[in-house]
Amino acid sequence: MSILAGKKVVIIGDRDGIPGEAIKLCAESAGAEVVFSSTECFV
Amino acid sequence: MKAVIKGAGYILVHTPDMVLHNGTTQTTERIVNPESEYLKELPKHLRSFDEVCAYYPNQVYIGNKTPDDLAALEADKVRGWVDIKCDVTDRYGKFGQIMPQEEFLLLMQACDVFQLVMLDKDFVAEFKPQFAANPLISEDIVAKIPEAQTEAAEIARLVEEEHSEGLYHNGKLVGCVKRAHDIDVNLSSHVMHEDIVSKASSVLSILAAIKSTGVAKDDVEYVIDCCEEACGDMNQRGGGNFAKAAAEIAGLNNATGSDTRGFCAGPSHAIVEAAALVASGTYNTVMVTAGGCTAKLGMNAKNHVEKDLPALEDCLGGFAVVLTADNGVDPYINLQMVGRHTVGTGAAPQNVIGSLVAAPLAKNGLKITDIDKFSPEMQNPDITKPAGAGDVPLANYKMIAALAVKNGELQRADIATFPAKHGLTGWAPTQGHIPSGVPYIGFAREDILAGKIKNAMIIGKGSLFLGRMTNLFDGVSFVIEGNDGKTQEAGGVSEEEVKGLIAKAMKEFAATLMAQAE
Secondary structure (H helix, E strand, C coil), X not given: CCCCCCCEEEEEEECCCCCHXXXXXXXXXXXXXXXXXXXXCCC | CCEEEEEEEEEEEECHHHHHHHCHHHHHHHHHCCCCHHHHHHHHHCCCHHHHHCEHHHHHHCCCCCHHHHXXXXXXXXXXXXXXXXXXXXCECCCEEEECHHHHHHHHHHHCCCCCEEEEHHHHHHHHHHHHHCCCCCHHHHCCCCCCCEXXXXXXXXXXXXXXXXXXXXXXXXXXXXXXXXCCHHHCHHHHHHXXXXXHHHHHHHHHHHHHHCCCHHHCCEEEECCCCCCCECCECCCCCHHHHHHHHHCCCCCEEEECCCHHHHHHHHHHHHHHHHHCCCCCEXXXXXXXXXXXXXXXXXXXXXXXXXXXXXXXXXXXEEEEECCCXXXXXXXXXXXXXXXXXXXXXXXXXXXXXXHHHHHCCCCHHHCCEEEXXXXXXXXXXXXXXXXXXXXXXXXXXXXXHHCCCCCHHHCCCHHHHHCCCCCECCCCCCCECHHHHHHHHHHXXXXXXXXXXXXXXXXXXXXXXXXXXXXXXEEEXXXXXXXXXXXXXXXXXXXXXXXXXXXXXXXXXXXXXX
């Protein structure tokens, strides 16, 4: 069973890495409840 | 017609006092935690002008050293290139220069046409000769500095009582920028300061590009500004236009222009647009320019101070690229090979890199490995790694290499060598749009002309979501190729076709003559 199943998840994505939206899709597919997701610019 | 790259200008402006007074990390800290240790420590971490000139990445930016020179240096795992003194410390380079703060404050006043920049008369008396001696500063620009300047006490009053933004040098108040309207926040002293700084550093970039390319000022017909500021008033906050305003001061009398925006992707958008304007025959010579950003000064300085590093974000950056109609020699922008991150592309890394890199190449029958050098976000890792943002160019190269593996164009084992072979080591200041692909254009032109590489892809990415109008980000890429001297066929008749038509006509004419003779 996925370690994220049933867990609440906060996501900070990186525009030059993995954007929040992409992480969100992965986390949800693993059964997580995404409570916050954003993509930030670190440069 | 091809649009060729005639050359580029790159400038840095050392502004240590603006780090303290205008960088948003510091202005925010001053509001939320005015007695913080960080604010007390930061001044001790500012570099001198000599130290800035001796910093290797800065010498690469102005063209005295190359990206290859930088990549060959052995960087310290923690302190990067910070402790390496460059063997060239000249403030002037083949692409431009590093301007010290005292000269820049005078340039700001020369660029202000509404008497908003006030300077201490003693400060002007001390530094005007030095400003006038700068080889990029022509007499007409020096003449814009008013003879009558301001008493120190009046400047202090303007800052304390009239909402003016202070201008400091070595910790001393030496001038101010006045507000341009009593009520309109878009013309506040803060905004006017930011905009005049952007304009002045754009002017310096234009002058550097004029010098490095040898293009006559009167030949420039159109200027596109692609910085990230907005100028306007309460009725049109981003009305513009930085491009024409800078062209006026730089003496580009035959030019008009406009502003293109797209956060850090702005320069790539602007260069594609400029190339299209030249290729279509609309204008013969177009310049793309951008000045620097005060807000980003010292953006990551908390991390630099914490790790006992210098506050490396102490320079404004600027660049200008000149594009002209085909001369058969200079490298050109292949407008058939433009990548773009569309609304529907999505955020998955393979989609992002796919749209910007793989798709435009595949459309032209090329593989990722057919591009000799990629120039994505070229941030200096000395700045970003201590702040936890990693080595941004390297991260981009890994993603490009991963996509090449996925597409069957690269062996998995070759991912490790891909960055050194097809990539560059970042040297640009974290000034948003400034490091976004464009720092390599000057070198790319030279490397292609020298036969070191045959092509280069420039990739710009922009964080549109910061403007809170969309959650999307953006990206645009284009490819610079060597010029084979042949006419580009798109939209016209090629050289081969013209030769064929002439040969056919001659043949028919000869046949007619022979028939008549018989």
